[in-house]
Amino acid sequence: MAATAINAKELHQKMEQGVVILDVRNPDDYQEWKIEGEHLTSLNIPYFTFLDDNEAVFDPLPQSEEIVVICAKGRSAQMVANILDEKGYNVSYLEKGMREWSQFYHPVTVVSEEQFTIIQVNRLAKGCLSYLVISEGQALVVDPNRHVDEYLRLAEQENASIAHVIDTHLHADHISGGSELAEKTGATYYIASSEMQDSSLRYEPLEQHKNLQYGAVQLQVIAIPTPGHTPGSVSVLVNDKYLLSGDTVFVGGLGRPDLGGKAREWAQSLYDTVFKTIAPLSDEVLVLPAHYADIKEINEGGCVSARLGEIRKRNEIMRTENREQFTELVADTAGATPPNYEEIVQINRGIVHVSPDKATELEFGPNRCAIHHG
């Protein structure tokens, strides 16, 4: 008997039910980036611990619960899972490890109105969120990640053709699928031209398209310049009710303004965004961000969103009207930068090209675009 291999989707289903994850990577890698979920117990015992003939290693492992073993690429997990299987544990392992988990996307329908649907696509390992806004057989995709087949499949399921693709800003933490998705579908790719210096990619300057209308209904998509995370950041307002906020406003805080090396200057822009641009929007507006920083931000329905009013109420920084204090707060709390972000930015501008394998490697690791402001 050998332990069963499972894929990321199967793991996610088990996570919804409740499962024990035994992560056998070394403690540093585990601390840096691990699988999280509301209903799971996570244990970290490095795989090489199982090479010693020491029965004590099994003590923390529950005999009665289902265990899934995880490592970086799958082989060490397989070894440990087989050892546990021999001992009679109920065990399986994630076949390609964290590498596979980093490429897993989970779609949730978050808005279902008579005239349109909004699907939030959650890339759990990275805390990245992207969106399909579908109306009358046409779809707009916002902030698609690199694995464009996910969006093609979803659009097909919804009987919609992808007509518009928007990147709310130039991403620094993951490789965008925007340009490729537009090319594959014949859709138009929009991004602010200030984000695309020296870019060879084909795109429509988003600043020249304040309104998008598609579908037979008057679905109104308004691009609001919301600089702060990057100078060309926009948020997309759908029918005055849903704000796809990119990396500007999060459920738990604001975007980090430091990735251009001009933290204080960009923090000033973020201030204007929060207190001038977004200020007139109603408390009822539902914010749908491009990121989350903590699994606590995923609500009961499996979606990451919050009313603007709740975010304002919960978030001290959204009420810090003193410009100087605000700047201090956001410029100084950014923490470690996303791994490989300079190279990722160049790829997203189309200046650097990498193989899919190299892309997977560059994106390996946690997301660090959201900052938590308590």
Place this chain on the structure above:
Amino acid sequence: MKADIVVDAKGLSCPMPIVRAKKAMDGLQRGQIMELETTDKGALNDFQAWARQNHHELLKAEEDNGVIRFLVKKG
């Protein structure tokens, strides 16, 4: 510094480099030295953690042209 045992783990992927390292270490006396070469990029963090956990001393870890060479003193 001369190693008492040399292990070639080039081309092997995780978990094999450490499986080989452990086997080699088992045959050494305290204070003796193992040299191991691997091409597995993930090995660096793993080796540090493994040495720490087993009280071996990682004397050296150097990379040259995609090959990582470890010198480990048995503790």
